[in-house]
Amino acid sequence: MQTVNSNVDFSPVPDIVGALQTILARSQVIIPIDLDTPYAKFPNTDHSAIELKDQSISAIITERQQQLDAVLHDISGLQIVMDNINNLRQQLVKKKDKITQSMNLHKGLVSALWRFPTEVLSHIFERCLPEFDEWLPPLNQQAPMLLSQVCRRWRGIAVGTSNLWCRLCMGNLWQRVPSCCDSWLKRSQGRPLSLALHPSHINHLDELRSLLQPYINQISSLSIGFCCSDCLPEVVIADFPALQELTISMDNPIPAVTPFISQLPFTLRSLKVTQLSLNLEDLSLFNPVWARLTNVEIDICQPNAFPQLLHLCPDLSSLTIAVEFRGTQVLEPFTHTKLQSLCISDSFNTDTTALSGLFNALSLPNLRALEARYVQQWPHEGLKAFLTRSNCPLESLVFGAGVRTTDEQRAEYVALIPSLQVVVDSNRGCFA
Structure with a gap:
């Protein structure tokens, strides 16, 4: 068998x-x-x-x-x-x-792609970069890491294209494998860097400084979060002398971060504050910073804080602001001559009277782009008075999610400014 x-x-x-x-x-x-x-x-x-x-x-x-x-x-x-x-x-x-x-x-x-010049592939690779998420570390399945794994030639081009390596969320990678972060930053070849730091990094400031020290003059954009007063970086921002853009996310009351704010470098031009609504008193704590800013994204909770913010920022050209007005106030007239872009969103269902009062007080003679989101009670007459008084060269008026206007109302805006382009887009967010 x-x-x-x-x-x-x-x-x-x-x-x-x-x-x-x-x-x-x-x-x-x-x-x-x-x-x-x-x-x-x-x-x-x-x-x-x-x-x-x-x-x-x-x-x-x-x-x-x-x-x-x-x-x-x-x-x-x-x-x-x-x-x-x-x-x-x-x-x-x-x-x-x-x-x-x-x-x-x-x-x-034998493909045309293989015969592309290195410069063309570099440009294509830059177009492959995903949207920068401030709190997500880089993934092997996304550019630029993915591009470096295709073949030897692509890896050489990707590693040599400095623009691919100028943005990095540090995550916890720098603690587990600091050599990876160092290699990433070296590939930027001296170009300006955008970094995101987690609150947990504050407990390892000495290690973080050691890693970033060779690139300290390249860091032009920084995102950082504060979850409690115990994790505030007493000198971390002062370590970045070339910083131009800063995004801070905090749950703290403003007085707790005053020492941090006082150390913001003089090179700063753009400031974004999230998860915190500021009042008139809070704005004063930023006083050393406002005068040199050209771009601001912020939340305010008092109508009189709006013109005060414009007063504190004489060079401001772009403002994205969320209003949480809890009452109406009589505002003194105020004119800002340099603001070109304004985005207003309402996160508190502010009534029409408060927003009308705001439009009635402001004059923005250089405004070119205006966007509104989530303003359920739209102050139509107030906006018409604002446009007439400002006599601004407005080019774009965008009504985003949550804003209800009629065809007749939009036609009245165009009648005031014949060259105006009015856009209704419920999916659109604020411009940068």
Whole structure:
């Protein structure tokens, strides 16, 4: 009888198939389909009939044992064949991947993409960068890391394209593998850097400074979060003398971060504050900073804080502001001559009177772009008075999510400024 030897290597496909066919054929011959006997019917009390039969019960048991041994042997042999099939499949999958990789490589050699100049591929790679998320570390499945894994030429181009390595969320990577962050920052080749730091980094300031020290004069944009007064960076911002843009997210009351604010460098031109609504008193704590800012994104909770902010920022050209007005106030007229872009969103369902009072007090003679979001009670008459009084060269008026206006109202705005483009887009966010 032919058996399956566990020491035999069934690596070729025909050997494995042959062994499997042998097992199947032998199993059908050795094991009959019908295993019934005259003694298998119970109850059976005719003992004399049992004794007269040619085939004794002991002979049947012996036969069944032989059949069982044969089945167990075939099960063992089949398991060996199955293991070899799995091993063979893994080998074939690896061969398939290598063949596919080689084929794709040679296809690439004759493709137009392969013949692109390095400068063109560099530009394409820059277009592949995902939107910068301040709190998500880089992923291997995204550019620029993904681009460096395609082939040797692409890796060389990606590593040599400094613009691909100018943005980095530090995450916890710098603590686990600081050499990775260092390599990333080196590839920026001296270009301005945008970094995001988590609150947890504040507990490791000395290590962080050591890592960033060689690149300290490159860091022009920084995002950082404060979750409690205990984790405020007493000198962290002062370490970045070339900082131009700062985003701070905080749950703290403003007085708790006053020492931090006082250290903001004189190079700062853009400030974004999130998760905190400021009042008139809070604005005064930023006094050393406002005068040199040209771009601000902030939340305010008092109507009189709006003109005061404009007063504190004489060079401001772009303002994105969320209002949380909890009452109405009489505002003194105020004119700001440099503001060109204004985005207003309402996060407190401010009533029409408060916003109308705001528009009635302001004059923005250089305004070119105005956007509104989530203002459910739109002050139509107040905006018309504002546009008439400002006599501004407004080019774009955008009504975003949550703002309801009629065709007639929008036509009145165009009548005031014939060159005005009015856009209604419920999915649109504020411009930068």
